[in-house]
Amino acid sequence: MTQAAAPAVAPATDRTRVRRAADRGRYDTDTLHSIVDAAYVCHIAFNDDTGTHCIPTACWREDDHLYIHGSNGSRMLKVAAAGTQVCVTITHIDGLVLARSAFNHSMNYRSAVIYGVFERVPNEHKAARLDAFMEKLAPGRSLEARPGDENELAATTMLRISLEEAACKIRTGGPHDDEGDLSREVWAGVLPMAVVAQTPIPDGPMNHLPDYVAKWAAA
Numbered sequence: 611m612t613q614a615a616a617p618a619v620a621p622a623t624d625r626t627r628v629r630r631a632a633d634r635g636r637y638d639t640d641t642l643h644s645i646v647d648a649a650y651v652c653h654i655a656f657n658d659d660t661g662t663h664c665i666p667t668a669c670w671r672e673d674d675h676l677y678i679h680g681s682n683g684s685r686m687l688k689v690a691a692a693g694t695q696v697c698v699t700i701t702h703i704d705g706l707v708l709a710r711s712a713f714n715h716s717m718n719y720r721s722a723v724i725y726g727v728f729e730r731v732p733n734e735h736k737a738a739r740l741d742a743f744m745e746k747l748a749p750g751r752s753l754e755a756r757p758g759d760e761n762e763l764a765a766t767t768m769l770r771i772s773l774e775e776a777a778c779k780i781r782t783g784g785p786h787d788d789e790g791d792l793s794r795e796v797w798a799g800v801l802p803m804a805v806v807a808q809t810p811i812p813d814g815p816m817n818h819l820p821d822y823v824a825k826w827a828a829a
């Protein structure tokens with residue numbers, strides 16, 4: 611038995627319609643935003659004349675766009691900036707699902723797949739977008755750290771992609787065992803997993819402790 615409810619809205623396009631375990635598909639904006647906002651990293655898949663690539667990179671969301679940035683020298687950013695079709699994925703693993711049979715083992719997860727093309731963020735908007743990224747990582751830090759200067763911003767490519775064409779898929783709950791396996795003497799259940807904040811490591815003596823550091827390990 612799967613616990614998933616019917617999707618709140620229809621998929622944006624045929625390629626975002628989840629077919630396999632379709633009841634796990636989600637297409638509503640709140641679900642998509644929560645999966646994107648929980649991510650520090652996405653993977654960008656694209657083709658170029660050397661083949662197909664899937665490259666991990668940091669990301670953040672503002673309104674209905676996912677943003678990425680990096681060196682002007684990045685092949686991935688150059689290809690994406692040229693208007694190449696891409697597929698962006700985000701995955702969170704929430705647990706290992708241990709069933710009574712090897713076949714029925716699974717994972718609990720929240721994932722998103724986003725299709726489309728990136729567009730360049732103009733130079734004059736980069737600083738504000740980077741502040742937003744910094745605020746996501748460490749609220750208040752954009753007021754403390756030295757902002758990027760003209761050269762640093764010029765050396766940075768920033769791109770954004772609309773979240774309009776996207777699918778989410780979520781698995782929750784325990785194993786789905788076959789009836790005949792339920793009486794087997796084998797541990798079954800979920801081993802939950804999460805990305806956990808650990809104790810901050812200062813880079814030399816620090817004379818003040820901002821909130822986002824003090825509260826990091828408790829977050």
Ligand SMILES: Cc1cc2nc3c(=O)[nH]c(=O)nc-3n(C[C@H](O)[C@H](O)[C@H](O)COP(=O)(O)OP(=O)(O)OC[C@H]3O[C@@H](n4cnc5c(N)ncnc54)[C@H](O)[C@@H]3O)c2cc1C
Binds near residue numbers: 630717718721723779
């Ligand atoms: C952590 C994790 C572990 C997984 N392990 C396995 C595994 O071991 N074996 C396995 O077969 N599958 C696994 N899956 C599910 C896998 O991602 C695919 O959903 C599944 O394999 C079906 O692929 P498909 O191309 O047939 O999907 P289809 O249902 O045909 O895909 C149609 C469309 O649905 C959307 N879609 C499909 N999968 C996802 C997804 N995960 N998230 C968001 N949108 C999606 C895409 O837009 C896709 O184009 C795992 C998923 C996660 C997140």
